[in-house]
Structures are given as structure tokens and as C-alpha cells.
Amino acid sequence: MNQTSMTFYMDNRLKSEWLRTFGDTLEPARVTASYGRAWRVVSAKGEMQADLTGRFRHNALTPSDFPVTGDYVGLKFSEDQTLALIDGLIERRSALIRKAAGTAFVEQVVAANFDYVLIAMPVEANMRLNTIERYLSAAWDSGGVPVILLTKRDLCPEWETVVSDLKVRLHGVDIVAISALQGEGLEALSPWLYPGCTLALIGASGVGKSSLVNALTHQATMKVNEVRSGDGKGRHTTTHRELIQLPGGAYLLDTPGMREFGLWRTEGSGLENTFEEIEVLAEHCRFKDCRHIDEPGCAVLKAIASHQLDQRVLDHYLKLQREAKYIESKTDPQVRNEIRNKWKTIHKQLRQDPYLTRKK
Ligand SMILES: Nc1nc2c(ncn2[C@@H]2O[C@H](COP(=O)(O)OP(=O)(O)OP(=O)(O)O)[C@@H](O)[C@H]2O)c(=O)[nH]1
Numbered sequence: 001m002n003q004t005s006m007t008f009y010m011d012n013r014l015k016s017e018w019l020r021t022f023g024d025t026l027e028p029a030r031v032t033a034s035y036g037r038a039w040r041v042v043s044a045k046g047e048m049q050a051d052l053t054g055r056f057r058h059n060a061l062t063p064s065d066f067p068v069t070g071d072y073v074g075l076k077f078s079e080d081q082t083l084a085l086i087d088g089l090i091e092r093r094s095a096l097i098r099k100a101a102g103t104a105f106v107e108q109v110v111a112a113n114f115d116y117v118l119i120a121m122p123v124e125a126n127m128r129l130n131t132i133e134r135y136l137s138a139a140w141d142s143g144g145v146p147v148i149l150l151t152k153r154d155l156c157p158e159w160e161t162v163v164s165d166l167k168v169r170l171h172g173v174d175i176v177a178i179s180a181l182q183g184e185g186l187e188a189l190s191p192w193l194y195p196g197c198t199l200a201l202i203g204a205s206g207v208g209k210s211s212l213v214n215a216l217t218h219q220a221t222m223k224v225n226e227v228r229s230g231d232g233k234g235r236h237t238t239t240h241r242e243l244i245q246l247p248g249g250a251y252l253l254d255t256p257g258m259r260e261f262g263l264w265r266t267e268g269s270g271l272e273n274t275f276e277e278i279e280v281l282a283e284h285c286r287f288k289d290c291r292h293i294d295e296p297g298c299a300v301l302k303a304i305a306s307h308q309l310d311q312r313v314l315d316h317y318l319k320l321q322r323e324a325k326y327i328e329s330k331t332d333p334q335v336r337n338e339i340r341n342k343w344k345t346i347h348k349q350l351r352q353d354p355y356l357t358r359k360k
């Protein structure tokens with residue numbers, strides 16, 4: 001359990017938005033944990049459990065209308081002052097949204113109102129750019145600014161080379177390498193640990209997120225995961241608080257939903273924007289449904305043979321396309337369009353990556 005005290009903070013922009021939305025009728029608070037039907041909030045009065053007012057519940061039409069961890073909310077109190085009730089929600093300035101496919105298309109917000117997205121992954125001699133790109137585009141989509149957090153640098157002797165290499169490839173994205181175990185490199189995170197700054201921490205299971213939180217809070221706030229063999233349970237190591245205040249006043253968001261982030265589908269269609277070159281070439285393939293794998297008369301393969309196109313670009317394209325097909329079959333056209341538009345922005349960044357740039 002987390003023993004540190006928690007304080008409520010709103011910057012000036014938020015304060016004025018708050019006043020515009022609620023005036024002085026409600027008590028400002030922020031959600032520190034969400035349990036589905038109950039919430040934990042912090043306000044100037046301290047931390048407490050909260051329910052929803054009937055009015056709020058009635059007005060909430062979709063799952064994303066309900067409060068999530070990180071949300072700024074307006075509280076009312078029961079007549080005897082013992083119960084806090086959420087009566088309103090400030091519009092989210094950023095959100096990690098999980099798009100779950102089912103009979104109806106459901107959007108699930110898993111965390112809100114962060115400034116930065118810390119993308120955690122172990123540093124390795126051969127970093128997989130595809131994975132990094134997927135995380136980066138999800139981060140940009142969320143409204144937060146991505147920071148790549150390379151973990152376990154004690155296990156990778158060449159970590160410094162990897163970092164400088166990535167800095168060139170991922171032009172303009174901040175990259176930090178740490179070892180939570182040895183307490184190394186943590187000071188490099190200080191530019192983001194200023195009072196009121198909220199960081200969303202994402203990354204696959206086992207990359208060292210809990211260890212980082214522990215190292216930053218200097219205490220066992222989170223249980224480091226010992227994967228239980230057999231039943232696969234005991235995976236959620238997050239204690240009841242999902243918004244953690246760090247010494248120095250920054251906040252860290254770490255919710256169970258975010259922990260599954262590595263499994264999310266964050267992009268769908270729209271690859272044709274990212275890989276324009278291939279699409280243009282493909283128009284000259286003999287077969288309209290050419291897969292550019294081994295078909296005769298394939299203009300894409302011809303371009304590779306003549307070194308006009310890099311094989312790795314095609315591999316990357318085919319891989320993403322296989323993945324995109326899956327979600328495409330499950331999402332509706334309107335959503336596909338949205339995803340496509342987002343990709344248009346992302347594609348600009350990707351094109352600055354030498355890895356994805358066409359040879360000459
Ligand atoms: N060598 C080394 N091992 C680390 C480091 N950080 C974490 N680990 C180990 O990696 C394993 C997973 O660490 P966690 O912090 O539980 O990873 P997590 O990302 O929180 O995992 P989930 O809770 O499953 O999402 C543990 O055995 C840690 O001891 C590090 O900097 N160096």
C-alpha cells in the first residue's frame with residue numbers, strides 16, 4: 001500500500017477552465033483510482049472514496065462519460081458530509097483510449113489528463129523500431145508528448161550506443177535510459193518531474209514499470225511482479241492508488257488498463273499514407289490484389305531488386321498491414337476514417353526516420 005500523502009493540484013489553465021465549467025458550486029478534485037463503480041479522489045480536503053450523483057449517472061451515455069483515473073471532477077457532498085459525490089467532469093486534455101472491438105464498437109478510456117507518456121521498454125542491442133513506432137503513434141494520439149524510457153540498462157553494455165542511435169532515428173523524441181535496479185539514470189527524468197506534471201507510464205508486462213515507480217518513490221509503493229506460474233493470475237501489481245504523487249510534486253499514472261497497453265491495437269487502416277511509395281508502386285503491379293510477396297509482375301518487388309526501395313521498408317509495411325487487416329475487419333468505417341486521419345499526422349514523423357526513408 002502507498003503510504004505517501006497525496007495533495008491536490010491544479011495549474012492556472014485548469015483553474016480557469018474549472019471556473020468556466022463549474023463556477024464555485026462544486027469542490028475541485030482529481031480521481032486517483034477507479035474501480036469501475038466506485039472511485040477514489042483527492043481534493044483540498046484530502047483523499048476519499050466517491051460515488052456519482054444520480055444526475056451525473058443519468059447524463060453519462062457512453063462508457064467514456066464516466067470518470068477515470070486522472071480525471072478532474074467536481075464533487076458534491078451528502079447532507080451529513082460523509083459521502084463525496086462526483087457531479088461533473090472537466091473535459092480531458094489527453095486520454096489513453098482503448099478501442100475494444102465487439103458487436104458494438106466500444107471505446108474505453110483507461111487514463112486521462114497527463115502531459116507526457118513514458119514509453120517503457122528494456123534497452124536492447126537491437127531495438128525493434130516497429131514496436132517503438134506503434135507506441136509513439138499511440139502516445140501522439142493520446143494528446144500526451146511521448147518520452148522513451150529505456151529500462152534495465154545494466155543488462156545492456158552497449159546502451160549508450162543504442163540511445164544515440166535511436167536519437168538519430170527517432171528525430172526529436174526524448175529518450176532516457178535507466179536502471180531502476182541500480183538506481184542509475186533516474187536523474188535524467190528530472191526535466192519531467194516538476195510539480196503538477198502528470199506522466200502516464202505505459203509498457204508491456206515485465207519491462208520494469210513497478211521497479212521504476214519504487215525507485216522514484218523510494219519505497220515499495222508497487223509490488224514488483226513475481227509472475228505466478230500456472231494460473232497466470234497475480235498479474236496486477238498495482239495497489240489501490242493508480243495516480244501516484246512523486247517526491248517533488250509530479251504525478252504518475254499507472255492503471256491496470258494501461259498495463260495491457262502492449263496488447264492494444266492502436267492503428268488500423270491508413271498505412272497507405274505512411275507508405276505512400278509502396279502504394280504508388282503497387283498501382284503498377286500486374287495483379288490488382290498483389291501481396292508483393294512473390295507475385296509475377298510485382299512492381300514493388302521490382303523496385304526492391306533495383307534498389308529503388310529498401311527491403312526493410314517493405315517488410316515493415318507488410319507486417320503492419322497484416323496487423324491492420326485484423327482490426328479493420330472489426331471496426332466501422334467512421335472509426336477507420338478517424339484512425340486514418342491520425343495516421344496522416346504520424347506519417348510525417350515516420351518519414352523523418354531514416355529507417356523508413358526510401359533509398360536515394
Ligand atoms: N536487471 C534489471 N532488472 C530489472 C530492472 N528493473 C526491473 N527489473 C526486473 O524485471 C522484472 C519485472 O519488473 P517489474 O518492475 O515488475 O515490471 P513491470 O513492468 O512493473 O511488470 P508488470 O507489473 O507485469 O506490468 C523484475 O524481476 C525486476 O526485478 C533493472 O533496471 N535491471
Ligand SMILES: [Zn+2]
Nearest residue numbers: 285290292298
Ligand atoms: Zn506487387
